[in-house]
Amino acid sequence: MASVVLRCALWVMSASVLGASAQGNYQKFIALGSGSSVGTYYQVANTLCHAINDERLVHGVRCINRSTGGSIYNIKALQAGQLDMAITRRDLLDAAMDAQSSRPDLEVGVGLRYLKSLYSMPLVAFSRADSGINGLNDILGKRVNIGAKGSGKRSAASAIFDALGWSSSDFSELTELSSAAMVEAFCDGTIDVFFEALANPNAMYATIIDDCNGRLIEMSPAIIDRVLAANSAFKLTPIAAGLYNHHAGESKAIGFEAVLATTDALTDGTVDIIMQLVSQVESP
Template sequence: MTRPKAKFVAAALATMLAGGMAAAETREITIGTGSASGVYRIAGETICRLLNRDTARHGLHCQTRGTGGSIHNIEAIRSGALDFGIVQSDVQYLATKGQGQFKDSGPFKDLRAVFAVYPEPLVVLARDKSGVARFEDFRGKRFNVGNPGSGTRTTIDMLLAAAGMSTNDFSRASELSPDEHGKALCENRIDGLGYVVGNPAANLQAITKACNAHLVPLTGPAVDRLVVETPYFAYTTIPGGTYPGNRDAVRSFGVVATFVTSAKVPNETVHAVASAVFEHFDEFRKQHPIFAYLHPMDTVHSGLTAPLHDGAFRYFRERGWIRRGD
């Protein structure tokens, strides 16, 4: 073999080996989101896209997985089936305590918060001409309480208990997913629905436009008790005009969508994810109207009821957003 040809073969072999090593070193990570029409999907896909821009540098490749929602994501992270997930702050809290739907599986001691994403009030819609003006008016009517395993279902169950109600107070309590409940409302198969979601949500915009559904305010003693007694609930207002045909602002209460992981996920991985999001935060905020008014400091200090992951803590301390003793 001639020397030039030998050099060419050696160079080609080196390139192949280097490429093989790079491919072998790339670590796949998964983010659990929610329904196909929800904001969780948009948030998760945006985080993955921002992270995947620098795969060659940090060796991480991200993909999202549609799931049944917050509770599913928590349990999948616990089992190792997911690396990260987007969950409601109340579900995050219950998981750390081993309460509610986590009573049988016990406290998730390795659950770690990474950052808050956006506020999520409970939005209640009623069918046009249903005669519903307040939540208690759904007694004796058909109401969709949300699919089992979702954060929506958890919040509605808590509201019912605070109001001295149960699913037995409805003539039918359906368990449709967010991808199904709009069609059911417009086809007069249910009289109302609840959905914990960031606003404006395309899912709810379609419903209010297609069949004149109206927002139902969530106020009164039951809501007051929930907000006062639980650390992860807060009052919120859905601005007038957020949804077609709903000109007036409507009071509600809600939680915060949070991004979580496990203590078993390496610090370097979590640091890289946080860096990818916050180094391109302006771009992140452009991906959905609900992200438009987010501020980095809010994402560090709102709704994080699980301990902060060490990798996230290191990144936020580097940015000066938290102090060493926080």
Template sequence: MKFQSRLRFPAACGLFALALAASVGGFADDARATEHQTFVIGTGNVAGVYYPAAGAICQAMNGVREAGDPTCAVVPGESSKANLAALRAEGTDFAIVQSDWQFWAQQGAEFFADPTPFTSLRSVMALHAEPLVIAVRRGGGIGALADLKGKRVSVGAPASASRGMMEVLMGALGWSMSDFGEVKEFAAPQQAAALCNSDIDAAVYAVGSPSATLAALTTRCEVSFLPLAGPEVDQLLAENKFYRTAAIPAGVYAGIDAAVPTFGVGATLVTRANMSETVVAALVTAVLENFEAFRALHPALTWLETDQMMRGGLSAPLHPAAARVFTEREGS
């Protein structure tokens, strides 16, 4: 595999969709293609972010492939848990998974069908952040985390990502649910109406940007996002390596004119230790050498930075080929 030429991406989203469809279609014609013909990235729902993000990776890879080189293909998936199971069973070659699920798979956990540590799991790169967002009504007297005490707060639905991160944050602060005046467990779709109608004072989300959910909320009523930073958050990050620093970007949502610091999980690309070093190196190289064009392929990738890609929320060791490419790039 040479992969020497630089890729020129089409700017139009329509062309991206066609390229992705062609990639997936090619795999569908030979569902058991060998590693040397097609390698497969397991993703998420086609309407979500993981599927098109993987499509951007495949477009970077396929755009510089030469005759005889393997083709990158994307398949939809149900969840990070399912993607990790498929990767472990060698049903896929790569997978996009949330960073906390990557951590638990590597460590081993009883909620997996195989609860033993996935010792051959390897990180390839970190992608976009999926941070905790705490929204409050503007003018409601809440400007910092400490102001939430005694207020009516929707902490997210049980077992949701937002609820999990909120509980971790509360633990770091030494808080319990009793510190709030009233606790609601609304799912994300219910929270906008409750917050804008003054039925609650704060709502918790876990979502990357740009988010249609946050866009709808900020156009429905005037809200602010609380900054989540400080010594307690720093300690939380040190104790939970699957979390990463993040920011809600400025100018994306109505009334949010400055970036807001926060933290959260992130999307990560993973593989197995036995994955071809040539393929892994070519994939990472294709993305990095065409980085600006890669980021332009999906809005969720807009704020991705190369230094975060080799560190952001990764708990499984970097695949040696990925580590080598990142190290060479840092030294260049």
């Protein structure tokens, strides 16, 4: 019954929008920026695009999932007009919309728009079970992947390093691998530690744990308190017990909120149709 009501609502809405298309109130193709093809952004973008495309004969809008470099890249691509919508972090979007923001990696973007909260993103670090790494302080001197430039995990890892007073010289190597390359490097022993921020549970973490002997690195309350005090972008986002093998207890974690964003260039009529559809999609 709900699907029938939704379809009827879309017919009414689409008739209005399509009737106004000559005045520029309708956009046929939507490029949705996501992230690495193995990450949660990409999976969620696929789900959102499927929800839109399943009804494309009704409303005439087609969504295309664009794999990208991640949160910061997506904001810059929105600002440049290369994307119509994107998934990004709420704190980064807020910073890009704040004329008083002093983030060096973002420019204030006129016309950026928040659309919808999607899910929480706990930031985690992984090491191998036999690495001797028992806490975050133990990663000093190790080979650590902090993520590709423009990715959310890269800026998050940098924020943690700043809060703890760490620099690149405290590690034997800092790599800038994409999520896909990072998994391969971890599993073949090329790196010791990596940072990631995905919704839970997810297949990547399960693979890391089950196939590559990976384990979550616990963040101590003292480290969490220091990071939260130094950077208000982080929020407490614990990881529930039992989501993965060898993860019997709840893990204390900090993280972010993933959101859907666009710009004023996307017409109100198109936004109305998209929001009517994605509001029916369950978050991961």
